[in-house]
């Protein structure tokens with residue numbers, strides 16, 4: 001089974017992807033996490049990645065598609081993938097479809113998260129992420145047990161540099177111009193299901209479980 005989680009930054013894709021990957025025993029592939037890991041290194045590719053991410057811009061398709069295809073060729077992805085943050089452009093969506101066809105695979109469902117712009121901005125400004133394992137927290141709705149420390153791995157929590165207000169604005173603009181058109185792309189394939197992404201994490205989990213017919 002291959003599932004895409006589509007939605008703007010702050011919609012809760014990462015949180016729900018982790019839940020679904022565990023529940024359905026699928027690999028959680030998040031291009032943002034992949035890029036953040038590589039961006040910490042000191043190579044020309046890392047510098048290129050940082051230069052786009054810091055500005056809230058999309059990493060060019062050619063780099064993104066190459067890294068994504070390498071990642072899904074790893075053994076843990078053989079049984080299926082939850083795609084989190086990929087695809088984000090029409091070219092990426094087509095490249096993924098073509099790569100899956102070559103392997104006799106396909107995208108089964110695309111879950112489109114619907115969250116108001118106001119709510120996205122509130123969430124992103126209160127979001128912090130583990131510097132090591134990338135687990136997401138929210139200062140108000142899902143704080144860590146010990147302030148500033150990850151419950152899962154004990155590493156310090158950080159606010160992502162690209163969650164700064166100006167960059168958030170840019171990322172949302174990029175989402176609505178470059179990524180939102182994918183809603184129609186997957187609707188035309190009969191794969192899109194929209195889910196209200198507002199409310200608590202448990203509320204959204206229930207809605208997703210219901211559209212995917214998963215027992216809680």
Ligand code: AMP
Pocket residue numbers: 009031032033035052053054056057058059060064084085086087088089092162171
């Ligand atoms: P995310 O963690 O998904 O919000 O991604 C963080 C940043 O990584 C984005 O703002 C982009 O700069 C880059 N990025 C992640 N996924 C993609 C993608 N599929 N295409 C292009 N850039 C991406």
